Amino acid sequence: MNLKLRRLVLNKIRHLSLARICLLVFLLIFLLTSYIYGLIEINSHQIIFNILPADINENDYVIDHDMVKNNPKIPHEPKKIIAQNKYSLTVDKKIKKLFSRVQKSREEIERVLNEEQRKLVTEQKNTYTSLIYERHEQLKAQLEKELERLKKEEEEKAKNNPNDNNANLNQQNVDEDDDDEEEEDARPNPKTLKLKTSLNSDEMVPRDQFINFLKLEKINRKLKHVKTVRELVDEYRLNDDANELKNIPSIWERYHMKISELQLYNHTKNVNSVLKSMASEPVINCAEKEKGTQIKLILTLNDGTDVLVKPMKVPRDYETPPDHFYFVDFERHHAEIAAFHVDRLLGFHRVPPTVGRVFNMTTELLQKAEPELERTFFISPGGNLCFTGHCSYYCDSTHATCGKPLDRLEGSVQLLLPSKPAVKWETARHPYRRTYTKKRKAEWEVNDQYCEETVFRNTIYHSKLFLDLIDLCVFDFITSNMDRHHFERMVSLGNDSFMIHLDNGRSFGKIFSDEMSILAPLKQCCLIRYSTFKRLEYLYENGFGKMLDESLKFDPLYPILTENHLISVDRRLAIILKEVMKCTDKFSLANVIIDDGY
Template sequence: MLIIFSVITLYTLIWTTNEFERQEQLRDAPLPPGAVPFWSALDHQNIYDLYAPSASKEPKQSSNITRQRIEELFQLIRNARTDQTHSVSIKKLYPIDPGWNFQKLIDERVAREKEDENKKDSDAHDEANDSNTNSTKTTPINSLPDLTTIEKTVNEYDKIQLRHYIHQLLHKWKKEHENDKIVTIADLMHDEILQEEPSRLNTSWYACMTKATNLRVYDPHSMELKRLLNHLQNGEVIEASEMSQGTQIKIILDLPDGFEALFKPYRVPRNYQTLPDHFYFSDVERHHAEIAAFHVDRILGFYRVPPVIGRLVDITRDIRETATEELAKTFFTSPANNTCFRGHCSYYCDTSHAVCGKPGNRLEGSVQVLLPRPPEIDWDKITHPYRRSYSAVRKAKWESDENYCYDHVFLDEEFHSRLLLDMMDLSAYDFLIGNMDRHHMMRIGSFGANTALIHLDNGRSFGRYDHDELTILAPIRQCCLFRYSTFARLHRVYRQGLSTLVTRSLENGEKLQKILIDEHVAALDRRLEILFDHLHVCIKTHTVKGVMVDDGID
């Protein structure tokens, strides 16, 4: 009996201990969905993601440059600019070997390309012949074609000569255009308007066009800009129609006094981040990104983004009741009793991606002034040499060839002008706002050759704040050319705090609240330091005079 009692006692003790341990292990385990109280469930982790690692909010890149080094870099660049202004001859600063010739370099490249084409045709012919033979013999290893392709690039000697040649051309461009008269859109259109519709000369629209020049789209200190933004934000909608091109729906609003504006509706909340597995070309356009991009452009002193502001519209009164017949057909009422429309476009124009009032008829969006279009004004649409492939499986040439700038961009005579440095400005701007979707560059061709790029279509910027896309800086990294004036402005806003300046700007005049969340604002400062770091590397490689260009453009 004693033995039996001892065994039962021992078993009970072991069972109780195991039960306590099991309860201890389950104490911190997540409750099943049905066991979570309603209010607690609002903050509860998804039951299927319990064991998934939490997403890191830390950026994947950061700069290696310090504030002190940035200040030293600024002093170095400023002193070099002063020395360069007292230089006797640009040809002494950037000497070219008498035996080197740009046209000869072009001819050699054309000859190599023809040789490569002939070789490809020959290889294709040989493969066709081989496929027609039924021989079972094994081909000797030493007769197999070489599967490694050697990229024929500009050699180091030609690189140096080519850089000096580009510097001389940019200096020549400066001399030819430094006394050019500033031309406005109003100047271009005055005679035609006077003849066909003289009443337009007395409109607020025409007054704004007197401030849009070949060098900038708006004057940041003018009363016309304040009136324009107020007009975009509060003007009565006369007609709403769809913009014909584009992958996502955009609405053209006809406003009083001759204005046309582009309305991009709310799509995602402010804290939405582009999913890591989504490509840039499938990303959704964000109205708050358009607004923030304009403010960043203004802070940086480019003034190349047509003015844009946030607006809260009544989707029924402002859009449905003023819609063209084609747009009106796409309106419907959702199961939640909200007014919606889907429009017509390449991708996000179906009922599952419809634009709806939230709630009821309220809809916020960005409203951007539309500049005159053909046939009133001619535009140049330039394919960006650093355009992405827009393919899920194929990369662009520049992504795998670090000599791409020497092999292609420097050899293209279209870039032997201010366009080259405008592209560098655009690269810096796009990197700061995180815009990967820059497939073309736009400028007003009616102004002639001396006209700045206009930074249009920034809706896919500010997609991620935890990642800095360094490939956007490829033009700067590979070409290593940059404007003195742009660097000076970037340094000034760095000292004042780019994030602070942008935050203040967004709080001034915007009715929509919290355009950028804090993480996106902080990313601006981080990316600016990364940009300085890239310029620092360029200068260590090519010296200040080899990188910085004073082309007389502020």
């Protein structure tokens, strides 16, 4: 009896295990396919399921809005936390003294080159410029010869071995390092060869001469016709057979057409209406920005305006963790907004109009999303609507962009500036670029003579562009932005059209300390534009932090910066002025503060 029972049980178990094994194998195959097709992500410590219904049903994302209203713990309106004038203004006597010294040297600073000097300096400048063009032509001719020779060799080889399928010569240049676009290729193509604007290493440009090149701009400025986008559009329309610019959205007339070679807008007033419409116009399409390292959306608004949206990732008081490099830092929407206001107060007007906006993720993003993006939406365990999107950094489920709460999402909205076909842009590598690696330092970080040895020798900076670069350094130090790898310009507006201060998402990552290395261009070159200095003086006298807070009050997401951020802005302004002061110990005042007419 006992034996019979035992056999029966054993048999049952055997059968059960077979069924289990089948089930297990099936499950494994299922998991493997899910993993391959991206429905499952495996992290170091968890497995994440991205299994979504193939067709997204709007009802899957119904958010309980009453819950938000009835739950006082959920902040559905940002609290106004900044008490006015809480941060104090310290006035440094030494800085005040610098202001009065500059006032006294005003005549000397503002003086233009006399006729004789102008001729001489123009000649010197032209000598360098012709030198680099000459070398460029020589190099091009040399490369063409070399290519010709190689081609002949290949042809001869082909004649000798007619069966051998030779590799195409031009094919060898396809692999280009994206980051080092200005570095020389192994075998550059003479047709697309970029002009090397740098003089040879033994050809130093003395400081006095370099300063004269900058001063020469003051004369040129007076003679110059300042080009606008309107002119570019008019020019383009003359040959616009495809009628590409026939029915352009109203933003062109309201804003784009007025962009000039000098700045993105001339009066705050001109930009306020754009900010307002970007913050309120209904969204009609939502796409992802291609090739981004972090998630960015491109929205088309009802009035035809295209805008770039960076969604909220971190709270206002977030600081970059001490072990995080600048190149892995999160992009912050509040930084983009604050940077616009800082740039505007500095009088540069080189950051595109940027405003904060609260989105209803369901109706404004999900329901308007293009299919690729739509597929990445899901509801989190906390009941919030989230999406991951596609990008190379932080587009996995652990870093999803989620409603705070439910489907309420804050973001920065930046106007997309005009580009092709009427407006051509150019990107150039920043001379004080960081290495974007964990271990290697850039030359400017180890060589204090870098400015004279490298920057002064680059003929691209024998122009207005150099003091623009110092302006950018001032702006980046105040906003604490270490992520300035390139700068972009609308070159069809002119050879030295202003540097657009784009991509400020990684600024304001430090609050209680200052990143002194950002000031390297100012410290090493010891040159600053007169009008910028006067602007810094004005902000110092009137309280930069306070003015910034007042300016930010116009943003729908106010407060944008914390009180400590505002204190940091005042502190950094004083540091910049002190660095200028140190420079005037080394060089005379009129050889540090330069009036180039801009």
